[in-house]
Amino acid sequence: MxxxxxxxxxxxxxxxADDTVVFPTTTGRTAALAAVALxxxxxxxxxxxxxxxxxxxxxxxxxxxxxxxxxxxTGQISIGHAAFFGLxxxxxxxxxxxxxxxxxxxxxxxxxxxxxxxxVFGLPAARLKGLYLAIATLAAQYILLDFFxxxxxxxxxxxxxxxxPFGIFGITLQGDRQYxxxxxxxxxxxxxxxTNLMRTRDGRALVAVRDHYLSAEIMGINLAKYxxxxxxxxxxxxxIGGALYAHYQGVVSSEGFTIDRSILFLAxxxxxxxxxxxxxxxxxxxxxxxxxxxxxxxxxxxGGAIDQALALRNNIAFLREIAIGLVIVLFLIxxxxxxxxxxxRIKAYWKLYPFSN
Amino acid sequence: xNMQLLIQLLINGLIVGALYGVVAMSFVxxxxxxxxxxxAQGEFLLIGAWVCWGLLTKYQLPFxxxxxxxxxxxxxxxxxxxxLVLRPMIGxxxxxxxxxxxxLSTVFQAALKWIFGTxxxxxxxxxxxxxxxxxxxxxxxxxxxSLAVSLAMMGAMAWFFHSSKYGLAMRATAFDQxxxxxLGISVKSVFAMAWAISALVSAVxxxxxxxxxxxxSGLSVYGIKVFPAVILGGLDSxxxxxxxxxxxxxxxxxxxxxxxxxxHWGNLYEIAPFxxxxxxxxxxxxxxxxxxxxxxx
Numbered sequence: 001m002x003x004x005x006x007x008x009x010x011x012x013x014x015x016x017a018d019d020t021v022v023f024p025t026t027t028g029r030t031a032a033l034a035a036v037a038l039x040x041x042x043x044x045x046x047x048x049x050x051x052x053x054x055x056x057x058x059x060x061x062x063x064x065x066x067x068x069x070x071x072x073x074t075g076q077i078s079i080g081h082a083a084f085f086g087l088x089x090x091x092x093x094x095x096x097x098x099x100x101x102x103x104x105x106x107x108x109x110x111x112x113x114x115x116x117x118x119x120v121f122g123l124p125a126a127r128l129k130g131l132y133l134a135i136a137t138l139a140a141q142y143i144l145l146d147f148f149x150x151x152x153x154x155x156x157x158x159x160x161x162x163x164x165p166f167g168i169f170g171i172t173l174q175g176d177r178q179y180x181x182x183x184x185x186x187x188x189x190x191x192x193x194x195t196n197l198m199r200t201r202d203g204r205a206l207v208a209v210r211d212h213y214l215s216a217e218i219m220g221i222n223l224a225k226y227x228x229x230x231x232x233x234x235x236x237x238x239x240i241g242g243a244l245y246a247h248y249q250g251v252v253s254s255e256g257f258t259i260d261r262s263i264l265f266l267a268x269x270x271x272x273x274x275x276x277x278x279x280x281x282x283x284x285x286x287x288x289x290x291x292x293x294x295x296x297x298x299x300x301x302x303g304g305a306i307d308q309a310l311a312l313r314n315n316i317a318f319l320r321e322i323a324i325g326l327v328i329v330l331f332l333i334x335x336x337x338x339x340x341x342x343x344x345r346i347k348a349y350w351k352l353y354p355f356s357n
Numbered sequence: 358x359n360m361q362l363l364i365q366l367l368i369n370g371l372i373v374g375a376l377y378g379v380v381a382m383s384f385v386x387x388x389x390x391x392x393x394x395x396x397a398q399g400e401f402l403l404i405g406a407w408v409c410w411g412l413l414t415k416y417q418l419p420f421x422x423x424x425x426x427x428x429x430x431x432x433x434x435x436x437x438x439x440x441l442v443l444r445p446m447i448g449x450x451x452x453x454x455x456x457x458x459x460x461l462s463t464v465f466q467a468a469l470k471w472i473f474g475t476x477x478x479x480x481x482x483x484x485x486x487x488x489x490x491x492x493x494x495x496x497x498x499x500x501x502x503s504l505a506v507s508l509a510m511m512g513a514m515a516w517f518f519h520s521s522k523y524g525l526a527m528r529a530t531a532f533d534q535x536x537x538x539x540l541g542i543s544v545k546s547v548f549a550m551a552w553a554i555s556a557l558v559s560a561v562x563x564x565x566x567x568x569x570x571x572x573x574s575g576l577s578v579y580g581i582k583v584f585p586a587v588i589l590g591g592l593d594s595x596x597x598x599x600x601x602x603x604x605x606x607x608x609x610x611x612x613x614x615x616x617x618x619x620x621h622w623g624n625l626y627e628i629a630p631f632x633x634x635x636x637x638x639x640x641x642x643x644x645x646x647x648x649x650x651x652x653x654x
Binding site: 010039075077124127128130132133134136138139140142146149150166236260263266267270274278315318319320321323325326327328329332333336 | 394406442445446449451452453456458459460461462463465466467470471479506581584585588592621622624627628631632634635638639
C-alpha cells in the first residue's frame with residue numbers, strides 16, 4: 001500500500017508491515033518533521049523564560065518516557081523513578097567535574113551507569129509483581145536518596161555537586177539558547193528510539209508481559225529477563241533526563257529527587273496515557289504548564305476578595321501541589337487512558353464527521 | 358556497651374512500634390476488605406490530629422468533647438472518600454488505584470499545610486500529671502497512654518472481627534465478594550465501612566502521636582513506615598501487621614543504638630526498615646503470615 005496523505009475510512013491494515021508502520025499517512029510524517037523544524041527555530045524567537053520551560057519539558061519527558069516503558073508498556077509499577085533520575089544527574093556531574101570527562105560523553109555514560117543500577121534494582125522485579133513491586137521501588141527510592149546524602153565523595157553530601165556546561169573538545173556551549181539544541185536532539189533521538197523499540201520483537205514481548213504474563217511465559221517469553229530489562233531501559237532514559245537536568249542547572253542537590261518528583265513522573269505518564277509514546281510528551285507539556293497556569297490564575301485573582309480570603313500569594317506552592325494531586329485523581333476517574341486517548345477520539349470524530357457521535 | 362540507653366531505646370521502640378502496628382492494622386483493613394493499597398494512610402493520621410488540634414485550641418473544646426467530634430468527622434470522611442473517589446475505581450488496574458491514593462495524599466498534604474501552616478504545633482496537655490512512677494521508673498504519662506491506647510485499639514479490632522456481625526460480614530467479603538453478596542451482605546456498605554473504620558483508627562493513632570510529639574506535617578511519615586511493617590507481616594494479615602509494626606519499631610531503635618554507639622553513619626534509624634523490607638521481599642515475598650499466591654502454568 002502506498003503512503004497516502006489521508007487515511008481512508010475503515011481499517012485497511014492487511015500485513016504486519018502495515019501494522020507496525022510509524023506514520024500511517026504522509027500528513028502525519030510532514031507534521032512531525034515540521035514540528036521538529038519549528039522547534040529548531042524556537043531559540044531565535046522565544047524569550048529566555050519560554051525557552052526554560054521548553055527545556056524543562058524536554059528533560060522531563062525523556063525521563064518520563066523511560067517510566068512509560070516500565071509502567072505503560074511492561075505493566076510494572078515504579079514509585080522510585082526520581083531516584084534514578086537523580087543517579088543520572090549525580091553520575092554525569094561526577095564524571096564531568098571530578099573525572100573531567102567531556103560532558104558530551106558524560107551524558108550517555110551516566111545513562112549507562114544508571115541503566116546498570118536499574119538492572120540491579122530490577123532483579124527483585126523478576127520475582128515480584130503488582131503491589132509488592134510498588135513497595136520495593138518505594139524502598140529503592142528511599143535507599144538511593146539516603147545514599148545520595150551519605151556518599152560525599154560522589155554527590156558532595158550537603159554541598160550541592162557542580163555540573164559543568166555542555167561541551168566537547170574545547171568547544172563549550174553558552175547559555176540556554178545553545179543548550180536547547182542538545183535537549184532537543186536527545187528528545188528526538190529518545191522518542192525515535194522508543195517508537196522503534198516497540199516495533200521490534202523485544203518491544204512486543206514487553207507488551208505481552210503486561211497484557212497477560214502467564215500467556216506470555218507460555219509463548220516462550222522469558223519473564224524474568226524482560227521484567228529486568230524494562231527496569232534497565234526505564235533507568236537508562238531516567239539517566240539521560242537526569243544528566244540533561246544536571247548540566248542545565250549547573251548544580252545538583254539531592255533535594256530535587258524526592259518522592260514528589262517520582263509522583264510527578266507517574267503523573268506525566270498517567271495523564272499523557274499509559275503505553276503511548278507521544279502521550280508522554282503531551283503529559284510532560286501538561287504537567288509543566290499546569291504550575292504556570294496556576295501562577296497565572298492567582299495573578300489574575302490578585303487583590304480580589306478570593307485572594308484576600310485564601311492568602312493565595314503566600315500559598316502558591318501548596319496550590320500547585322493540590323493541583324497536581326487533583327489532576328491525577330480526576331484524570332484517573334474521568335479519563336483513565338490519558339490525553340493520547342482523548343487525542344485519538346478527537347481525530348476519530350473528525351474522520352467520521354458528520355456521522356460521528 | 359551502654360545498657361541503660363539500649364533499654365530506653367527498646368522501650369521507645371515498643372511504644373512507637375505499637376503505634377506502627379495500629380496504623381498498619383488499619384492499612385491492612387482497607388487492603389483486605391477492598392483490595393486498595395492506601396498510600397494516603399499517613400494523611401489520615403495527619404487529618405485526625407489537625408482536626409482534633411483545631412477543635413481543642415481554636416474552639417477551646419475540652420478533650421472529652423473534641424475527641425468524639427474528631428472521630429465522627431473521620432467516620433464521615435472515610436465514607437465520603439470511599440464513595441466519591443474509590444468507588445469509581447473498582448475494577449480498574451492496580452496502578453490506577455495506587456495512583457489515586459498517591460494523588461489523594463498529595464492533595465491532603467498540601468491542603469493541610471495551607472489550612473494549618475507548616476510549623477510544629479504543640480498539643481494542649483491532656484493529662485494533669487506529667488509523669489507517673491512505675492516500678493521505681495519515672496515514666497511519662499503520655500507514653501503510658503500511647504501504649505494503652507494502642508493495645509486497646511488492637512483488642513477492639515480483634516473483638517470486632519471475631520464477634521461482631523459487621524466484622525464477620527467484612528471477613529466474608531474479604532474472603533469472596535460474590536459469595537458474600539449472595540449471602541445478603543451489602544458489599545458496598547462493607548467497603549464504605551472499611552474506609553470509615555480505617556480512617557477512625559488512624560485518626561486515634563494520629564492524635565496519640567500528636568499528644569506525645571505535637572502536630573506537624575511530618576506525622577504522615579507513619580504512612581510510609583507502614584509499608585515495611587505490612588510487608589513483614591504479610592499484606593493481608595491483621596495479626597501480622599501488628600507484629601510487623603512492633604518489629605519495625607524495635608528495629609529502628611536498635612539501628613539507632615548500633616549507629617550511635619558503633620557505626621556513626623547517621624540517619625540509619627530512618628533507612629534501616631527499608632533495607633529490611635528489600636531483604637524480606639527477596640526471601641519471603643508474602644511476609645510472615647500473608648497468603649501465598651500460587652501460580653502454575
